[in-house]
Amino acid sequence: MDKTMSQDYISPxxxxxxxxxxxxxxxxxxxxxxxxxxxxxxxxxWGIQAPAQERIAKQRYPHLKAWVTADWLGETALLLYKQPxxxxxYFAVGLLRKFHDRLPASFLPTVEQLxxxxxxxxTIDPLAYRITGSLVLRFPELLPTIDLYxxxxxxxxxxxxxxxxxxxxxxxxxxxxxxxxxxxxASTEFFIQKAIGWALREYAKTDHAAVxxxxxxxxxxxxxxxxxxxxxxxxxxxxxx
Numbered sequence: 001m002d003k004t005m006s007q008d009y010i011s012p013x014x015x016x017x018x019x020x021x022x023x024x025x026x027x028x029x030x031x032x033x034x035x036x037x038x039x040x041x042x043x044x045x046w047g048i049q050a051p052a053q054e055r056i057a058k059q060r061y062p063h064l065k066a067w068v069t070a071d072w073l074g075e076t077a078l079l080l081y082k083q084p085x086x087x088x089x090y091f092a093v094g095l096l097r098k099f100h101d102r103l104p105a106s107f108l109p110t111v112e113q114l115x116x117x118x119x120x121x122x123t124i125d126p127l128a129y130r131i132t133g134s135l136v137l138r139f140p141e142l143l144p145t146i147d148l149y150x151x152x153x154x155x156x157x158x159x160x161x162x163x164x165x166x167x168x169x170x171x172x173x174x175x176x177x178x179x180x181x182x183x184x185x186a187s188t189e190f191f192i193q194k195a196i197g198w199a200l201r202e203y204a205k206t207d208h209a210a211v212x213x214x215x216x217x218x219x220x221x222x223x224x225x226x227x228x229x230x231x232x233x234x235x236x237x238x239x240x241x
Contacts, residue, residue: 007063007066007067009067012072012075012076012079013079015060015076016076016079016080016083016088018060019056019060019080019088020083020088022056022059023046023048023056023085023087023088024046026046026048026052026056027046027047028046028047028048031047031049032044032045032047033047034047035047035049039086039120039122042118043084043085043086043089043118043120044084044085045085045086045087046085046087053090053091053094054094056091057091057094057095057098061098068099068102069102070102070103070104070106070107073095073096073099073102073103074107074110076092076095077092077093077095077110077114078110078113078114080092081117081118089118089123090123092114093114093123093127093130093131096111096127096130096131097130097131100130100131100134100135101134103131103134103135104139105135105138105139105141105142107135108132108135108142108145111127111131111132112157115127115128115154115156115157115160116154116156116157119154119156121159121191124156124159125159125163127160128159128160128162128164128166129163129164129165129166129167130167132146132160132164133163133164133165133168136164136165137171143173143176146160146161146164146176147176147180149161150179150180150183150184151183155187155189155191155192156191158184158187158192158195159192159195161180162180162181162192162195162196162199163195163198165177165199165203166198166199166202167202169205169206170206172206174203174207174210177199177203178214181196181199181200181214181218181222181226182218182221184196185218185221185222185223185226186221187223188223193223193225194226194229196222196226196229196230197226197227197228197229197230197232198229200214200215200226200229200230201229201230201231201232201233204230204231204234205233208233208234211230211234212231212234212236212241215227215230215231215238215241216241227241
């Protein structure tokens, strides 16, 4: 039996080596070309699509859960992020999502490091509302750091701040949501304008009246993209406000 598939401890380097062997076995050069082009040629790919990536990851998860720790997860995620192919980064994010309940408040700087490394929406978004959001719900003492992110010069950290409450529903800190959106309303960055709209749209599923009022009151501040996205499922046309 391959010892890397046992339930005994394996090092981060051993896990990365195992992941690489799996990726090499299942790579598809033609799909890699298309996937790289879809991501604006920012990252090389193995050409392994999401369902196959998930199957690879699920082979490993049961053999980690007995002993995996936050320190191990952090070291492993950072090591995976040193690899060039995008599937390694997806594997790292998926690993953190799987074991998010084992991450302490002190893990947020590691998340921040991942956010500012190989930054693009496809990894930023799950790091925002799956990982950062989970940490904030369990450790509200992290909120001052989120407020710092909302004003950060790095646009991806700002996007994290905007989106971290995306799944909170009734637990949403509405004042903070609207304040962060207002702080970033003047941004000309597509990924900030889109994030504001997405955050508003999701909260509108919980309280559409509050979102309508917010957009109406900030009609001259918000970008058209943010207004259109935010009101998408409210039945109102943003141009009518």
